[in-house]
Amino acid sequence: MTIDAVPSAAPTRRALLVGTLGAAAGLLPAVARSAEPDKAPALPGKGEAFEANTLTDLARARAAAPYAGPKTGDVPAVLKALSREAYDAIHPAEGRALWADRNVGYVLEPLLRGSIFETPVSLFVVENGLVQPVAYDKTAFVAPGLDLPDLEPDAAFSGFRLRARFEGAEDVSSFALFQGASFFRLVAEGQDFGINARALALRPADSRGEEFPLFRALFVETPAPGQPVVVHALADSESATAAFKITLTPGRDVSTAAIEGTVFARADLDHIGLGGMQGSYLFGPLDRNRVDDLRAAAFSVEGLAIHNGYGEPIWRPVHNPEALQVSAFVDRGPKGFGLMQRARAYDDFEDDRRHWEQRPSLWLEPLDDWNEGAVTLLEIPSDSELNENVFAYWRPKAKLAKGVEMRFQCRQHWSKGWPDPLPPEIARVRDSRCGHGSTGSRRLFAVDFEGDTLFQPGDIDVDLSASAGTITRQDRFRYPERKTLRILFELDPGSARASELRLALRRGQARVSESWLFRWTP
Secondary structure, eight states: OEEEEOOTTSTTSOOEEEEESSTGGGGOOOOOOOOOOSSOOOOOOTTOBOOTTHHHHHHHHHHTSOOOOOOOTTSOHHHHTOOHHHHHTOEEOTTOSBTTTSOSSEEEEEEEOBTTBOSOOEEEEEETTEEEEOOOOGGGEEOTTOOOOOOOGGGSEEEEEEEEOOTTOSSOEEEEEEESTTEEEEOOTTOOOOOEEESOEESTTOTTOOBOOEEEEEEEEOOOTTSOEEEEEEEEOSSEEEEEEEEEEOOSSEEEEEEEEEEEESSOBSOEEEEEEEEOEEEOTTOOTTOOOSSSOEESOOEEEEEOTTSOEEEEEOOOOSSOEEEEEEEESOOEEEEEOOOOSGGGTOOTTTOGGGSOEEEEEESSOOOEEEEEEEEOOOSOTTSOOEEEEEEESSOBOTTEEEEEEEEEEEESSOOSOOOTTSBEEEEEEEEEOSSTTOEEEEEEEEOGGGGSSSOOEEEEEESSSEEEEEEEEEEGGGTEEEEEEEEEOTTOSOEEEEEEEEETTEEOBOEEEEEEOO
16 A cells, blocks of 8 residues: 655656655644636536546546536436335346347446436446447336336436356346445355445544545446456545456356456545445344344354454454444464454344345455555444344554655455465354353353464463453363364453453464454443
């Protein structure tokens, strides 16, 4: 990850390389701008060349212009009033989706504005290096019970869905979705959409209020058969613009998105979120005490996994708190982090409608040096399984001064399994449970570690601590047939209103498990 200072007078050339993102970068001065233009530069038009630097040059130039938000009040009432069910029923007419008549292995489906999706997004395809705007034709859509209105070509769409022919399959099925703010999501073959990724976040859960950068234009390269799809995305907000190149590769077990991003600061930025991802958590085995529900659990995210720059693998189960909780895992040069869905059996949820076990895990690995910062976790109180109340992102320590740009690279893995790789000598947390303890406010916890390494020669030592309260009991139960070691312990919180719990296994001085972290609150 690097920060560059670039004067707007020469938007297509890098004027000064300031250095890698780090402590010194937080002291970068603002860069003086030349006279700002009256309006933002226009998007490339039909037949214009689209080159490697087209979008970054456009984002840089837009950052030098005053911000102009999108028009959202012009959605026809017939579309705006649609329920989500009625909106989701709109689909392309037979053979009318883009590339439907071409053997490229993908089908691109433009998504109309309507329901909760009011922000217009300009859609383009890029073929042979030339730009072609996606035209709106209401006869290309089927809308049950609805007479679609005429729409302006540059204000008709809110995003797109991409279908892919996964290896060995005859037909295309859902693979990627770009819609809403700077959100996008992927699935592996046979999965349901779950976690949302954010291209860029600004001031999440900040007392000054969060700012949501919006996708304003999406350029999709027509792929060659058997090749990935490349999406170029322009995001814009009051404080920043950004350009992203996102290379999408479908897979049977893991689908990937390789991301190259450049952020341009319109104003001083001191709270940036990179690699943002969010999902839902209503209840699970750790917090059923306020739940009256016949299902075993309801969540698309079970926990946050981190492989920090110091070589420690961390597992932090998430939960549904009574008040907003913010956790920061300070790090330098993280190896990766992600929101995981480790529960993969129907019996984990017993939900016949939503099938949470079919939702993807999302693991992110930086591809350059992300230097100092913190993996930040937000847990927001929720009374609905539809609320995406768990949000994780990387917050760089360095500030980004007005007029300065920052580049970063990462790869996302959207997976059916556990894409956060662990060496064979490290046991993984398989399950976490909590219930009432022996008396009063005491709480009993059970943490199951799974791995062959737990049953190899040598004694297993338990490192267990609580930041507040007292551990009053600790037991272990071995289950070789399941390759599982359960650690059972009781917390007496006393008068404490919160306690940070930490549990890890070792053999002598050698780590043999992930570090299990959890914040207990009443």
